Amino acid sequence: MREEKHISKMKGRMAKEEEEEEPLSPMARVFQSPEIDYCAVTIMGFKTKIRPDVVLDALRHNVSKHPRFSAKLSENGAKWIEAQVNVEDHVVVPYINQEEIGEDGQGFVDDYISRLTTIPLDRSRPLWDMHILNVKTSDAEAVGVIRSHHSLGDGMSLISLMLACTHKTSDPDTFSNAIPSLKRRKTAPHGLKNKSWFLRSIFTIGSATRLIWNTIVDMLLLLATLLFLKDTKTPLKGDADVGTNPKRFYHRTINLDDIKLIKNAMNMNFRVGYVSKVSHVYILFLEKQGKKIEEEDGALASYKNHLPRRLRFRSGCTVNLRSDIGFKPLADMMVKNSKCRWGNYFSFIILPFSIGLQNDPLVYLKISKSTMARKKNSYHAALVYLIIKIVLKVLGAKVAARIFNRPVMNTTTCVSNVIGPMEEISFRGHPVAYIAPSSYGHPQALLVHYISYAGKMTISLAVDPTVIPDPHKICDEMEKSLKAMKAALSERGLL
Incomplete structure (x- = not known):
């Protein structure tokens, strides 16, 4: 099959260079250390029930042959060791009593995934697994949960693997690499080329x-x-041991066109839009929590702030530190x-x-927009990676x-985003309703991830949950924030 040839080609290239390349990247070495145990979780909702036999067959032909997904870590965590992959050991299909679940399919899925965050991946074999939950939820007929240790790759890498294993729903014979290849922008003031040599200098x-100057300031703050230097204790700030606590995952889908309008x-750019909306949501959420605390304490709650x-x-x-920030075929990556x-x-x-009501x-x-423009004009991110690399050695x-x-x-x-497929994709005849990537193991009580998929976000x-028992309220505030921004732009005729 085409995807099998695709993976084989990729592994052939990898084998030729295996002796020359570094076994693990610096960040991969950090993620597999005893101090950190970060895991990526990709939750995929499907429009049909999942057929386990089809999934197992697909994994045998492609994912299990991937150089990283068919290797385990050495004892010292310094290199990958090729391993024989028994796909059945990595795919879990739990028995589900539909009568006990009733109509609360979403609750069952949320509880199941939360329990997974307390079960570490088996380091004696490749660090990934897949769980098939044939349970109807509010927005899917079935849910697939893919766990992979963060040392295997970042979000961009995992999305590239997903694209190599799926096809366009509209054209089952075509791979779903429908993501534009992007390059970093090199900005300069308009008309600068027409100015004199003195002004350009x-x-x-x-x-x-x-x-x-920005780099020096950023590194001193780091x-x-x-x-x-610690953040203020708020209803969103966890304690030092929050990284080992069970996590719960929630997602909300909005129209991508609304983000594009803003x-x-x-x-x-899109990232500035995400960050501004997140900051607005945090402020609204904290303000409401502050009001609630004051009212419970019997204090007067007449102040607006x-x-x-x-x-x-x-x-x-x-x-993303790659010079080419767009997606490439997996073999090329x-x-x-x-x-x-x-x-x-x-x-x-x-x-x-900037925490303050506006x-x-x-x-x-x-x-x-101003903050992100300032951060782009700094070597902060690149220097952090370089420092980690030097300290590691x-x-x-x-x-x-x-x-x-x-x-x-x-x-x-923490806030993260990744570009997803522009068109609807299918995995061996299973159309994907949504993709919700996330992670756990971080010493923070709240992580926010964004991904675009088929015209939606x-x-x-x-x-x-011990810190934020009602995360659905954050999602509610996100939708309210989006509507408020659109309304403000509409009132001023900017749409």
């Missing part, structure tokens, strides 16, 4: 100065966060020195949120993991 010197009206004063609230935001290579080639930046929801868009994976994990622990949340939340 002034601009170049000014840009370089700002870049150096050092402070690593040593002592993006185009405000002349910003119930937010704590001098609130420090920051979020980690993942940054596995080639050494590829500009869009498989693995964990990402870093993070720390985004400070009458105009568009203010959050403007603040986020000099002091080992354990120390590098602590350095990576400490800033995550001292911030409140899925927002995935991973939460610690």
Whole structure:
């Protein structure tokens, strides 16, 4: 079959270069250290019941032959060791009593996935598994849950593997690599080329100065966060041991066109739109929680702003370090020195949120646009990756993991996004209704992931229920925030 040839071609290229390439990327070494146990979870809803025999056959022909999914970690975690994969050991089809579940299929799925976060992957074999839940939920006829250790690859890598194993629903004979290949933008002021040599030189010197200054400031703030600077304790901030607690996952699907309207009206990219909406939602959620606490304590709740004063609230935001940020065929991603290579080639930046109630929801868009523009004009993300790489070689994976994990622990949340298929996809005749990627193991009580799929946007939340018992309210606030921003733009004729 075509996908089998695709995987075989990829593995052949990988085998030729195996002796030359580094066994694990620096971030993969960090993720498999004893200090960190991050796992990626991809929840996929299907429009039909899942046939386990079809899934097993597909996995035997492609995923089990992937160089990373058919290898286990060495005892010291420094390299991959090729292993014989018995697909049946990696696919779980639990017995489900439909009468006991009744109409609460979504509740069963949520409880099942939450229990998975307490069960570590077996390190004596390849670090992945798949769970087939033939339970009807609010937006799917069945649910597939794929767990993979984060050392296998980042979100972009895992999406590329998913595309290699699926087909377009509209054309079953065509692979679903319907994601545009993107390159990083190189921005310059309009009309600068037409200016004199002197003005171009002034601009170049000014840009370089700002870049150096922003990088110095960012690295000093990162050092402070690593040593002592912690976010304010809020209803969204977990304690130090939150990483080992069970997690629960929620998702909400919205129309991608609504995001595009706001993006185009405000002349910003998608990530700025996500960040601004998230900051608006956090503020609304914290304000309501503050009001609730005041009312429960018997305090007067007549003030409009119930937010704590001098609130420090920051979020980690993942940054793709590949020079080619678009998707490539899986075989090309596995080639050494590829500009869009498989693995964990990402870093993070720390985004400070301006916590304060605004009458105009568009203010959050403007603040986020300014903040993201400032963060782009810095080498913060690249230097973090370089520092981790140096520490890994000099002091080992354990120390590098602590350095990576400490800033995550001292911030409140994390935001990540990945581009998904533009058209509806199917896995061996099973049309996919939604894709909801997430992860667990992080020392934070709330993670937010975004993925686009077939004209829609899925927002995935991973939460610690002991800290955030009602995460559906965050999703509600996200929809309200989107409507408020659209209404504000419409009133001003910007749509």
